Amino acid sequence: MRSPTVLNIIYDGHCAFCIRSLKLIKPFDSRKVMRFYDAHQPETFARFPELRYADVEDAMYTIAEGERPYRGFFAFRRLTWAGPLLWSLLPIFYFPGASIVGPRVYAWVARNRTRLGCRSEFCDFPNVPHARTDI
Numbered sequence: 001m002r003s004p005t006v007l008n009i010i011y012d013g014h015c016a017f018c019i020r021s022l023k024l025i026k027p028f029d030s031r032k033v034m035r036f037y038d039a040h041q042p043e044t045f046a047r048f049p050e051l052r053y054a055d056v057e058d059a060m061y062t063i064a065e066g067e068r069p070y071r072g073f074f075a076f077r078r079l080t081w082a083g084p085l086l087w088s089l090l091p092i093f094y095f096p097g098a099s100i101v102g103p104r105v106y107a108w109v110a111r112n113r114t115r116l117g118c119r120s121e122f123c124d125f126p127n128v129p130h131a132r133t134d135i
Contacts, residue, residue, distance in 0.1 A: 004031045007082045009075070010051060010061040013038030017113040018060065028085040058110055073106035074099075 011018045022036060037044040039056035048063055059072035062079055070078045077093040080086045093102065109116065 004033045004082075005064045005066075006033050006035055007079065008035050008037060008048065008063045009079065010037045010039050010044060010048060010056060010063065012057050012060070013040045014057075015113055017109075017116045025079065025086070028083055030083045030085050033082055034079075059106070072110070073102035076106065077102070 009022065011022060013019070026034065037047065039051075039061075045052050048061075048069075050063070050069055051061055054061060054069075054071070060075045062070045062075040064078075067078075069075075073093075077098075080089045080093055092098070
């Protein structure tokens, strides 16, 4: 039996809203396949050179072996495939028109994320230059 594909998630580590969102998703990673990388760490781009010129401050990216990188809404949609506990979200990401509406909603959230950020210990954690397990 094949082991599950590791899903690398590259996010804006300076964004409290991004961190909070990923912390909410992490408990649903029942297969323990998600690895988190702060886009502000140089080691991240050494590991994922295909993102060297990507707009990582504007959107989250996912990268899995043998797949192309996904950005923004499509990265979040890819994340929902990572574990059975997230599969219940799939209909939201695949309803008719989702690939048109979803990127617009994601872009709106990205533009307004500083207003959506948290002010709690949830978002206070140290900068770690490798795959994060504390998300």
